[in-house]
Amino acid sequence: MPLTRKAYRAAILHSIADPAEVGIEASYEYFEDGLLVIDDGKISALGHASELLPTLPADIEINHYQDALITPGFIDTHIHLPQTGMVGSYGEQLLDWLNTYTFPCESQFGDKAHADEVADIFIKELLRNGTTTALVFGSVHPQSVNSFFEAAEKLNLRMIAGKVMMDRNAPDYLVDTAESSYVDSKALIERWHGKGRLHYAVTPRFAPTSTPEQLTLAGQLLTEYPDLYMQTHISENLKEIEWVKELFPERKGYLDVYDHYQLLGERSVFAHGVHLCDEECARLAETGSAISFCPTSNLFLGSGLFNLPMAEKHKLNVGLGTDVGGGTSFSLLQTLNEAYKVMQLQGARLSPFKSLYLATLGGARALRLEDKIGNLQPGSDADFLVLDYNATPLLSYRLKQSNNIAETLFVLMTLGDDRTVQQTYAAGTLVHQR
Template sequence: MTNSIQAWRSAIVHSVADPADVGIDASYQYFEDGLLVVENDKIIAVGESKELLPIYQDKADITTVEHGLITAGFVDTHIHYPQTGIIGSYGEQLLDWLNNYTFPAEGEFHDKDYARKVADVFLKELLRNGTTTALVFGTVHKESVDAFFEACETHNLRMICGKVMMDRHAPDFLVDTEESSYQDSKALIEKWHEKGRLHYAVTPRFAPTSTSEQLTQAGELLQEFDHLYLHTHLSENQQECEWVSSLFPESKHYLDVYDQHKLLSERSVFAHGIHLCDDEYHRLHDTGSAIAFCPTSNLFLGSGLFRLNKAEEHKVNVGLGTDVGGGTSFSMLQTISEAYKVIQLQGEKLSPFKSLYLATLGGAKALRLENKIGNLAVGTEADFVILDYHATPLLTFRLDQSKTLDETLFVLMTLGDDRTIARTYSAGKCVHSRDS
């Protein structure tokens, strides 16, 4: 009979704080020969194996990881599951991307069977890339969210999703109404929010595709139910920002549109936030709202460079987002690599420990889930990944030259991809194994 206590012996690293707040050395824990101990779905111990093995060697089923590294499951703070089928589409910036690729693709999601098929592919890709929690866009259709949450239940994943609210400036087959979006969202909230490890996000696509009346209804939903998320886009593209200014002339700036409709809160996550003024950063901080930094899509769609230093200066919570399908990879490792380049282009540096934080604990803090996920602290849920130092011949050769932990992390983040993820665990259960 299998023990309820499982343990993994491996090199282990995880974030414990933001390097911007405490400095790099105090921001992480590393155990060169560590032991991670899990009972059922919770972490009950993590530390040096020489200290923990005497306690658990007779109590736990112990797996020894060869040439690998364990860290927390990755947290993706912005992604569109209905855009899985258009990832890697050529040649557009944001508004043309929506009209030429996104809207036609999303029209198919009125069919729940089709939506479930895509949801299954999407989740397999997330887990294959070590992502165990994501903040996810559905489509305007209720069926899209039902299909997604049903797929998540199969693997007991901690996921957040919402039905798009969109009552203007979109094709007729994709628009809802002020009343239907409220009623459909309410029904989904009552069915799925905080059921198991699932959460609901009120999801207006972005300000231009919702009337003021619909945004008001979104704000009312946030007041009606506890612990709901708000998930939308903010200041991704200069043309978009100009459009918002023309549609909402009474607003001081883009963020103020959402603020006037009571959409800023500690569980509000705004994707992109590239073209922000100081007042917007101040307001994000004051309300506890977060930004999802999406470097891959920002580069692919030509949107601009996110100013991480400004977010840090104003103490705004930031997580990483792949933003598939504008983003070109489900891999958080590849997303980190692109984030490094975005920061380099601004004459600054992104340390591997800050990158690890953004991809794990930073994302969890942006989602207000840091007491449940985001690192390997005792009492948190056992969502973690095993990275393979020998995933490719080049990675093997390059890591043989590595002399420090920060060099090893940086190489993994620069050369790594889905092949680097040997196994992914959710709530203590293996939900992806590369070799099976």
């Protein structure tokens, strides 16, 4: 079979390191007139168009974009598939919000037709917003994960998901048992983990909704399948933290509950971490675990402000999460808009290059996938976006005043949304066209 080779010409920008570790200038590569060459779904070359064009065959197809920026696909490290239908629900903080809105909404996912319909809407929204990889919570029903993976597999997307494990402190219609959650998760792992570009995540919802027996079995799954992911929530809300102390009085804190059941590790991602202390950040970093920073949700539910500088001090891996439906947008551009404000409220700055890092390479590192996604290095999967400088009249006018790529990037993150994403590519295939 002949290679399917294509080239894409535009301004091109990607992160190559964390600005907190190497400084801003050494953290990215920018090609004002760049060329990205794709062979069979992988990136084979990246550089200045003037240098690469002479090396290509005369008949190669070149897509040339004016007034556009090519970046890696965005990576959402925390989002809930079954909450798509309740995004933007009024008036509650975390625990009341779960009971009032979330649990009734999630109860519908035992029905295959419903799960299929929402999976289709959910994936289209991700791709419309330029998200090419997401770490996804299903519902307690295995069907939610089957429907999601079936839809993702058709498009050859790199996605990670898991069935929620929840055997207490939730409505009767929505709980599993320690044993059934283990058996159901195992069946999903056998069917989906490592199939194409799909991965499975063991998914206890959060400590209050799992018995010690269930958490033990979650840890056992991670031992049985060493390259699985683990996702859950931690230290999102002060009442939640108090509740964990009441339920697990023998543990020294919220993180220690997960630590005790052997749920920390290189592929473990903990959502929120708004109220972590220094000692907990150090322990997360020591075990190679990651945090998903969910600013939109943390503001919407009144949970608090994530301390990114503290995480950086401990060299803790941090990705970005929309946390739909606690978050109110599938857009990681809009999520970065909120992240900037969260830092401002704490007297800290979030540079546009750190923002780019969080949405791409930082997320890939949190997921231990930086050799495959999150950047545009040759050898990586060809998951990338075309961002349109003229997506809206205001964006177009504002970017004409921009003096450099830092300013352009920051404006895209403050004024940009799904309309800014002109095209989304996954493994070299066009999966969304605005």
